[in-house]
Amino acid sequence: MQHSHEVRAELREPALALRTLIPDVLRGYGEMSRAAMAPGELSSATKELLALAIAITRECDGCIVSHTRSAVRAGVTRQGIAEVAGVAIMMNGGPGTVWGPRALRCYDEAVADILKGERSS
Structure with a gap:
């Protein structure tokens, strides 16, 4: 997998089209x-971790x-990503x-973006 920034950039134009x-x-x-990921009995963070586990597999x-x-926006830690x-x-x-290590690298990049003040969407 490319870095998360490259994946997002690669998909941006075709997704808009x-x-x-x-x-x-x-x-x-x-x-x-939005309905599936909204907090309910399970928190948004838990739902993002479930989705991430499926994405990895x-x-x-x-x-x-x-x-x-x-998951980063929902407050999940690096350890949480590693456990998933x-x-x-x-x-x-x-x-x-x-594919699991790729998720960990995405976590590190997302946190770095937040620390730099960039949007984490």
């Missing part, structure tokens, strides 16, 4: 995502970047040892 072509689908997806760069950055990577490794075996 797709949004113009199928706005109702992506609007509906956004509404579903699905080997989805964009998902790892998105959910790691959202451990669960993903347990569930996914060898590929988890490749």
Whole structure:
């Protein structure tokens, strides 16, 4: 995986183009995502960690970047990201040892962005 900044930059234009072509689908997806990730019995942080574990096992760069950055905004620590990577490794075996560290790198980049005053979205 590239650095999280490169993944986000790579996906930005095609995502905007797709949004113009199928706005109702992506609007509906956004509404579903907001509803699914809203705090309830489970906190937003817990839900982001669940999504991150799934992203690692699905080997989805964009998902790892998105959910790691959202986890940072929800207050998840570096240790929390590492423990989720451990669960993903347990569930996914060898590929988890490749994709889990990528989530940890995304965490470090997101925290660095926050410390530099950049947006963490």
